[in-house]
Amino acid sequence: MNRSFILSTGSYLPKKTLNNDEIALTVETSDEWIRQRTGITQRHIADEGELTSDLAVNAAKNAIEKAQISVDEIDLIIIATTTPDKTLPSCATIVQNKLKCKNAFSFDVQAACSGFVYAITVADSLIKSNSRIKYALVIGAEIMSRVVDWKDRSTCVLFGDGAGAMVIKSAAQSNEITENSMKGIISANLYSDGNVDVLCTNGGISSTGDSGKIHMNGREVFKHAVDKLTASVEETLECNNLKITDIDWLVPHQANIRIIEAVVKKLNLPMEKVINTVDRHANTSAASIPLAFDYAIQKSKVKPGSLGLLIAIGAGLTWGSVLLRY
Structure with missing residues (x-):
């Protein structure tokens, strides 16, 4: 069976940062209160003129450059996002236009914070079933700062903006992987339970x-x-x-350090195997896993041949995991 593997990663964070002390100027909170309950020290905030597609394009260019391929070689673009530029067309087609990827087909995936786990699973499945797909560009991109109530202390301290990208390559069309090699996406499990009230927005286009x-x-x-x-x-x-x-490493959704620590404790996994960027990125929803994964590669925390997991949970409730050998 054809498999897919991660060829390259990329990321982009807006230049503006907002630390806990700055938030404390507008809502009743403190740096100590936020750190103790979430592990977050700062978050990146998109400029007024920046769009989700802009963040996605920057992350994509980073990944494409590392992959050493041209945009014309990309066959598929999937963007996981809860905060698209427009209701239509999809953020993925807007990114396709900005990158001038003439030969790709593109669409969005909306599974909130689980979005990237869903998107990479869909990309892997499409590569396995469609022999014409050689390269897939999978992106998680969010501007969460525009859907939080900055007067609500319980939520505004949690979220930030950013984008992460991966170029996924078909193993069947690669000389880098032998038939017996285990490198690549090994398995994925996706779930949802329809519990829509515990995490949601109070609005929407049709309501x-x-x-x-x-x-x-x-x-x-x-x-x-x-x-x-x-x-x-x-x-x-x-x-x-x-x-x-x-398991050599775990990249969890970067929602809250307390959640990460509780999961790791139940699994009996050493914290040194866990990739943690929540302190500097906060919760970037669908962008959190690719941002953390790119960071881990840059810091040599994820090394070639190592075995690891991507896990996430988001509104819906949606959740899932991806097992892969890098």
């Missing part, structure tokens, strides 16, 4: 005519996140006849 602002039941989200992410990892390990000790 209020606007995007609305984020509302969250923090305690419920925490409980579901820990239980569901742990179960997802355990099922992935069981299906692949692996033990947690076989």
Whole structure:
């Protein structure tokens, strides 16, 4: 069976940062309060004229340059986002236009914070079923700062903006992977349960005519996140006849350090194997995993031949995991 593997990664963060002390000037909070409860110290905020597609294009260019391919070689573009430029057309087609990727087909995936796990799974599935796809560009891009209520202390401290990208290559059309090599995406598990009330916005196109602002039941989200992410990892390990000790690294959704620590504790996985960027990026929703993964590669925390997991949970509730050898 044809497989796919990560050829390159890229990322982009807006230049503007907003630290906890600056937030404390507008809402009743403090740097200590935010750090203790979330692990976050700062977040990046898009400029007024920056669009989600702009962030995505910058991350994509970074990944394409590292892949040493031309935009004309890209056959598929998938963007995971909750904050697209427009209701239509898709953010992916806008990015396709800006990159001048004439030979690709493109679409968006909306699974909130789980979006990138969903998107990379869809890309892998399409590569396996469509022999004409050699290169897929998968991007997670968000401007969450525009859907938070900056007067709501419980949510505004959590989110930031950014974009991460991966170029995924078909193993069948590569000389870099032998037939017996395990490099690539090995398996994926996706889930949702229709629990739409614990994390949502209070608006939408067909209900209020606007995007609305984020509302969250923090305690419920925490409980579901820990239980569901742990179960997802355990099922992935069981299906692949692996033990947690076989895992070299874990890239979790960067929502909250307390959630990450609780999941890792239940899995009995050492924290040194966990990629953590929540302190500097905050929760960038669908962009958090590709941003963290690119950071981990830059810092040599994810090395060629190593085995790891991507895991995420988001509104819906949606969640899932991807097992891969880098």
